[in-house]
Amino acid sequence: MSGGENQELIINGKRLDGRMPDELRPIKIEANVLHNADGSAYIEWGNNKIIAGVYGPKEALPKHISDPERAIIKCRYQxxxxxxxxxxxxxxxxxxxxxxxxxxxxxxxxxxMLDHFPGSEIDIFVEVLQGDGGTRTAGITAAAVALATSGIPMRDLPFAVSAGKVGDTIILDLNKIEDNSSDADMPVAVSPRTNTVLLLQMDGELTRQDINTAFSMVQKAGTYISKLQREAIKAPYEKIKDKYNK
Amino acid sequence: MQIRTVTDDFIKDLLMKGTREDGRGMGAYRPINIATGTIPNAEGSATVDMGHTKVLCGVKIGVGEPMPDKPKDGNIITSAELLPLASPHYDIGPPTPEAIEFARVVDRGIRAAKVIPTEKMFIEEEKVWEVYIDLYVLNYDGNLFDAGTMSAVAAIMSARMPKYEGEKVIREGSLGKFETGNVISSCTYAKIGNSIVLDPDGNEEASMDARITIANDENYVRAMQKGAGGSFTFKETEELIEKTFEKSKELRGILKKAVGE
Structure with a gap:
């Protein structure tokens, strides 16, 4: 966990995969990829390949876990x-x-909007088919798209991305090699409309200034990630529109 | 189960008129699409779409200890996951009998036909290559067995072979192809009332009385499995085996094309 041994992660200001410190890996999102699920999305984020599926709202089972006031969410990441x-x-x-x-x-x-569906459950499944660092954040980004395409009402479309530190440099979107030998790793999920933090984890060492820099990077990247999410949600409907306009 | 009964009547009604939900013939497959190398981290991988059924197979190759009864042979470990995102009827939890049967039927065909030549996978005393075959069901719409066998065979045929040097498995760099021993496919039929259909979809499987899977290579039947409560006559079984040999030429052709042979 010392800067010295990590110098090799950044050479001449560039990261091992050629990225700048605040540069995201290439991201592709596709919505409605599974026929049976009520909502689904497939994301390729760098070398990560993740599929998310959503079922519900449906009757919460077993009965004793149901909440008469609101829906409950079940989630499995694997x-x-x-x-x-x-x-x-x-x-x-x-x-x-x-x-x-x-x-x-x-x-x-x-x-x-859980209070719309008392006594129900909503199931979110995140299956990591190929992992290369940042799977939880890519999984959350994909699951948000899956939920939106399922038609379940949401207050916002969250996105997630991680930031970290190598030596003295704050970097965005750590891949697996960086994740394994960086000085800090901090996954963040954000609700962009209210600009609030929905998930924050961290380990390693970061100064207050480092965290401030990392947060700005995350928010700036979020504008782009949110745009990709919206485009992915719209894409299936654009196809239908094109078909009818012909 | 009102809805089930309605679907059941609908399926049987169609079959009486000599047709199926999507207008297919009794002996026709849904469109099959195979994509290999979908998971580059795995030594071999293939995603098979058979209509709406979608199965991903990942093959990992590692080094382990041989089975005590076969100290000179490599190991094959096949498992299947009926992922809860694949169907509203699948739940989180330990493997169900359905998943175990699925994995074992696919495993038996591959093992019996020597798609993986285990006798060539000896490294040294107490060390052999082992091949993990993981079947990941991403969307269920019937006939997992044929889609699963196809994805596993395609993943094995397109796999790369790691090297074992200085007590280490080398998975990257210039690696040769995994050497396969044979190609198989399977054909699954469902008996619904008095009709027998090839490649049953989800609704047809829910209405079926009996199911039979026949896995074969060019010359031999390599594995069979009959399922569900109903039955087939001997004559029917023999006719289906005959049909399977005919149909499997087409399936092996699709497989070889998918892996570029």
Missing amino acids: MAPFSSLEEHGRSGPNRRSIEISKVTKEVFENVV
């Missing part, structure tokens, strides 16, 4: 056993995926 370049992974939940599922759920509890 990494496929073939998702990494290393050894075959173990399937099933582990401590990491349980925590990520929980914080992802909490992001959406904030923006979904």
Whole structure:
């Protein structure tokens, strides 16, 4: 965790994959990719490949977990056993995926209009098919699109991205190599309309100034990510429009 | 279950008129699309769309200990996940009997036909190559067995072979192709009332009395599995095996084209 050993992550001001410190990896989002799910989205964010599916609102089961005042959200984040370049992974939940599922759920509890559906549940599934750092943030960004396409009313369309630090440089959107040997990693999810933070995790070392710089980077990147999300939600309808205009 | 009954009547009514929901013939597949290399991190991968059914197979190759009864052979470990995002009827939890049957049927065909030549996967005493085949169901609309077998075979045929040097598995750099031993496919039929249809979709599977899967290569039947409560006569079974040999030429053609052979 010292700056010295990490110098190699940034050479001549550029990162190992050629990016500038505040540059995002290429992002592609596609909505409505699954036939059965009420809403779905596929995201390619750098080398991450993630699919999100949403079901509901439907009757909350088992009965005792239902809330007579509002809908509950169930969320599962999972990494496929073939998702990494290393050894075959173990399937099933582990401590990491349980925590990520929980914080992802909490992001959406904030923006979904749960009081419209008392006694119901909304299921969000995030399946990481290939992972390369930043899967929780890419997963949240995709799940937001999946929820929007399902038609479930939301107050806002959240996005997420991580920031971190290598030596003295604050960097945006860490890939796996950077994530493994950076001095700090800080995933953030934001509700852009109110500009509020819905998820914030961090480990490593950051000064107050560092955090300030990282937050500005996250917000600036958010304008672009939000635009991609909106375009992805509209795209299936644009296709229909084109068909009828012909 | 009012809705189920209505669908059931609808499916049977159509079959009596000699047709199906999408107008297919009794012995026709839905459109099949195979994309290989969809997960570059995995040594092999393939996504198969069969109508609305979508199965992704990821193949990881590693080094492990041989099974005590076959100390010179490589290992094959096949699992399936019926992901909850694939259908409103799938839930989170440990593998269901349905998922276990699916993985085992795909595994049996691949093993029996020697698609993976396990006898060539010995490294040294107590060390053999092992191939993990993970079937990920992304959207369910019937006939997982055929889509699953196809995705697994396509993933294996297009896989790269890691190297084992100095106690380490090398997965990157210039690697050769994984050497496959055979190509198989399977055909699954559903018996609904008095009709037998190939490649049942979700509604047809929900209405079926019996199901049979036949996996074969050019010369041999390699695995079979009958499912659900109903039955097939011996004559029907033999006729279906005959049809499968005919149909499988087409399927092997699709597979070979998908992996560029």
